[in-house]
Amino acid sequence: MVTEEEKKEYQEYVEEITPTHSLPKNMCKAFLVGGIICVVGQAFLDWGAALGLDEKTAGSFCSILLVLISVVLTGLNIWPYIGKFGGAGALVPITGFANSVAAPAIEYQKEGQVFGIGAKIFTIAGPVILYGVLSSWALGLIYWIGKCFGVF
Numbered sequence: 001m002v003t004e005e006e007k008k009e010y011q012e013y014v015e016e017i018t019p020t021h022s023l024p025k026n027m028c029k030a031f032l033v034g035g036i037i038c039v040v041g042q043a044f045l046d047w048g049a050a051l052g053l054d055e056k057t058a059g060s061f062c063s064i065l066l067v068l069i070s071v072v073l074t075g076l077n078i079w080p081y082i083g084k085f086g087g088a089g090a091l092v093p094i095t096g097f098a099n100s101v102a103a104p105a106i107e108y109q110k111e112g113q114v115f116g117i118g119a120k121i122f123t124i125a126g127p128v129i130l131y132g133v134l135s136s137w138a139l140g141l142i143y144w145i146g147k148c149f150g151v152f
Helices: 004-017 023-050 055-075 079-091 093-107 113-120 126-148
Strands: none
Touching: 023 055, 023 079, 055 079, 055 093, 079 093, 093 113
């Protein structure tokens, strides 16, 4: 039987080890990290334009470089520190997505190419890709049917 004193001691222990978070501080860190990622992306866009690339190609150039940097930082085990510091700010869609694909591949590489990397690489990002492709296919089909019947 658990006594009231043991319950109180346990509750004090839980309060002692439970991390406290400051919402304003976390929001500022997320804004800072996300802002830095976006500034780097804008610099890549401007660099692409300075190289003479059209707007669409410069956007692809920027995306490729942001994914590359995210994957390299994940491989060097630096991205987890950025993610821990910046929280949601580090999840700027393209860099966070690249990290979510690269991290399981790195983690499970010791299990081999097929059963490690091949089987685990899309554990986090797989559902995003699956439902993204499925929903875009379904919307494309609806749009095509609508065009056939003169709705759109």
